[in-house]
Amino acid sequence: MSPVQGQPLLELDRVSRAYGEEVVVYALREVSLAIRAGDFMAIIGPSGSGKSTMLGLLGVLDLPSDGVIRIDGVDVGGLDDAGRSKMRGESIGFVFQQFHLIPHLSAQGNVETALLYRNLSRKERTDRARAALERVGLGARTDHRPVQMSGGEQQRVAIARAIVTDPLLVLADEPTGALDTTNAAKVMEIFESLRSPERAIVMVTHDLAVADHAERRVSMLDGRIVADDIRLPA
Amino acid sequence: MSRYRELLGVAFAGLAARKSRTLLIMLGPTLGVAAIIAAVGLTDSAKGDLKLKLRELGTDLIVAEASSSFGTDTPKMPTDAVPRALSVPTVDRVAAVSELSGVVVTPYAEAIGVYETVPIPVLAADAQLPSVLDVTMLSGRWLNDFDQQELVRSAVIGEGLADEIDVLAGESRSIDVGGKAYTVVGILEQVELDPSLNNAVFITFGSAEADFNDEDQEPNKLYVRADPGTERDTSSILPIAITLGGSTEVAAKIPTDLLEAQSETDTTLQFIVAGMGLLALVVGAVGIANVMSISVIQRSSEIGIRRALGHSRSTVGLQFLLEALGVGILGGLLGVVVGLAAMWVGTNLADWVFVLQPWLPWAGLLGAIIVSMLAGIVPALKAARLEPLETLRLG
Numbered sequence: 001m002s003p004v005q006g007q008p009l010l011e012l013d014r015v016s017r018a019y020g021e022e023v024v025v026y027a028l029r030e031v032s033l034a035i036r037a038g039d040f041m042a043i044i045g046p047s048g049s050g051k052s053t054m055l056g057l058l059g060v061l062d063l064p065s066d067g068v069i070r071i072d073g074v075d076v077g078g079l080d081d082a083g084r085s086k087m088r089g090e091s092i093g094f095v096f097q098q099f100h101l102i103p104h105l106s107a108q109g110n111v112e113t114a115l116l117y118r119n120l121s122r123k124e125r126t127d128r129a130r131a132a133l134e135r136v137g138l139g140a141r142t143d144h145r146p147v148q149m150s151g152g153e154q155q156r157v158a159i160a161r162a163i164v165t166d167p168l169l170v171l172a173d174e175p176t177g178a179l180d181t182t183n184a185a186k187v188m189e190i191f192e193s194l195r196s197p198e199r200a201i202v203m204v205t206h207d208l209a210v211a212d213h214a215e216r217r218v219s220m221l222d223g224r225i226v227a228d229d230i231r232l233p234a
Numbered sequence: 235m236s237r238y239r240e241l242l243g244v245a246f247a248g249l250a251a252r253k254s255r256t257l258l259i260m261l262g263p264t265l266g267v268a269a270i271i272a273a274v275g276l277t278d279s280a281k282g283d284l285k286l287k288l289r290e291l292g293t294d295l296i297v298a299e300a301s302s303s304f305g306t307d308t309p310k311m312p313t314d315a316v317p318r319a320l321s322v323p324t325v326d327r328v329a330a331v332s333e334l335s336g337v338v339v340t341p342y343a344e345a346i347g348v349y350e351t352v353p354i355p356v357l358a359a360d361a362q363l364p365s366v367l368d369v370t371m372l373s374g375r376w377l378n379d380f381d382q383q384e385l386v387r388s389a390v391i392g393e394g395l396a397d398e399i400d401v402l403a404g405e406s407r408s409i410d411v412g413g414k415a416y417t418v419v420g421i422l423e424q425v426e427l428d429p430s431l432n433n434a435v436f437i438t439f440g441s442a443e444a445d446f447n448d449e450d451q452e453p454n455k456l457y458v459r460a461d462p463g464t465e466r467d468t469s470s471i472l473p474i475a476i477t478l479g480g481s482t483e484v485a486a487k488i489p490t491d492l493l494e495a496q497s498e499t500d501t502t503l504q505f506i507v508a509g510m511g512l513l514a515l516v517v518g519a520v521g522i523a524n525v526m527s528i529s530v531i532q533r534s535s536e537i538g539i540r541r542a543l544g545h546s547r548s549t550v551g552l553q554f555l556l557e558a559l560g561v562g563i564l565g566g567l568l569g570v571v572v573g574l575a576a577m578w579v580g581t582n583l584a585d586w587v588f589v590l591q592p593w594l595p596w597a598g599l600l601g602a603i604i605v606s607m608l609a610g611i612v613p614a615l616k617a618a619r620l621e622p623l624e625t626l627r628l629g
Contacts (some may be wrong), residue, residue: 059542061541061542081546082546082547082548085541085545085547085549087402088542088543089543089545094539094543096539098628100535100542100626102539103536105247113540113543114544116240116543116545117240162545166378166545
């Protein structure tokens with residue numbers, strides 16, 4: 001999917017997310033944010049700052065209580081579940097802290113899961129999944145199941161699964177949170193290599209070392225964005 | 235179309251990945267279908283066997299029996315009951331039998347007490363009886379005109395009695411009938427349509443009259459063969475033809491009706507066993523619903539990630555429904571195999587013909603599929619309604 005020139009890939013326009021009916025608690029309050037193609041962004045903040053809520057909304061896994069979220073100009077609030085699912089599948093790739101691989105599937109099967117129900121031939125699915133695994137350095141481990149792989153390798157399978165659909169936005173939730181230093185560095189290297197003028201990468205983290213890899217850093221506190229800094233490359 | 239093919243692949247991969255669980259939840263439909271097929275199939279086989287037997291025995295035999303006669307101990311028919319019966323145009327052959335009362339048969343002198351208490355029936359019979367009953371002699375010969383006219387003390391015994399008193403085929407043996415020694419000249423083979431004859435002693439009407447003062451030779455039972463297809467009409471007209479308005483009452487019955495009535499009783503048993511099979515199927519469905527509901531909770535992370543990867547609620551729900559379909563198909567197929575195997579064993583043990591209605595395996599399979607799919611609806615809805623955010627534990 002190619003982004004429309006000039007407009008943000010993803011835009012939050014005064015978005016709030018509240019929970020509860022009698023006692024209303026705001027996890028996010030009137031947040032506005034524009035993510036553009038080529039962005040390599042980190043969203044940081046302490047626990048309870050609204051990072052996870054923000055991630056759910058950015059990933060179209062949740063809907064705002066107020067405000068509008070647009071992906072490539074389309075208001076996701078106006079879509080039904082099938083429409084939102086389609087948008088998620090085509091435009092967004094997820095990488096989770098706990099990898100969330102399907103245990104009974106091989107690395108190849110896990111990556112192919114992202115390509116299901118898209119009218120692709122079996123061969124096309126196989127080829128694309130293999131290419132994605134090769135890109136993250138796991139071309140030789142395609143038949144291995146998650147239990148046969150290290151944490152670092154599992155996270156690389158998860159990254160391959162996130163990029164196999166060639167999404168506009170890659171959303172990573174604490175991507176190195178469950179990894180040792182060596183594997184974390186390797187994963188961050190892969191994220192750096194995924195940067196493209198047509199794609200945005202957003203990492204949600206409380207690890208400043210991870211955030212340091214990003215060019216743009218959005219800081220959150222108490223459900224609001226308190227800083228949005230762009231750091232120029234040294 | 236490719237979407238459904240892919241969904242089927244995902245669902246069956248899910249079943250194959252959890253083999254023990256799949257096998258356990260397959261047990262319900264398997265046992266249910268097997269019980270239904272075995273119950274219906276075995277009853278059909280029993281009926282089929284009966285039909286075969288009826289075809290062999292013939293349904294045109296009628297038994298006319300004197301049912302009451304005021305003032306006499308043993309109801310009797312008129313002396314000319316045989317010609318009267320033969321006057322019915324649809325009657326082909328008739329044999330008369332008269333049961334002698336108070337005549338004790340004593341195969342062993344030392345066991346006379348036993349035979350006085352449980353007497354062996356003594357029947358005066360005419361020469362046509364084997365031909366009318368359509369039975370042959372197991373050994374020896376039947377009573378003939380010479381025996382009748384010359385008052386020869388010849389006796390024929392039923393197969394059951396021969397077994398009981400150890401008379402071997404061809405053995406020269408006499409038997410004490412009411413204090414007279416009768417020579418056993420033959421053994422009559424088992425009479426399927428009138429088992430009471432199997433333990434009887436047959437003598438001629440002449441001997442009965444000479445030795446036991448059965449003067450009138452009035453029969454109390456007639457065996458009648460009617461023209462094929464006329465047995466119902468003949469049996470209704472026969473009592474009138476025999477009594478001709480006299481005080482004797484005669485009841486005519488067709489023995490094969492009794493066998494058919496017995497098979498109807500078997501149908502009740504069929505319903506009970508098939509009902510139990512249905513119950514097993516329903517219990518199996520509850521098992522499927524339970525295990526799959528637990529499975530939805532256990533696999534919530536998988537559901538969450540599938541939803542995050544763009545699989546819609548309906549796709550996820552359909553995946554679980556197809557898993558239930560897989561359980562139904564596999565469980566049903568296994569149930570059909572087990573049910574047919576049970577039928578094969580049962581029919582072999584009972585020595586019945588193997589009768590299988592062609593629709594029965596299909597009905598069993600379809601039943602398992604429908605019940606499993608119904609059981610899968612609730613877990614599928616649960617899976618579809620699961621919120622990915624609740625299962626993925628972000629942040």
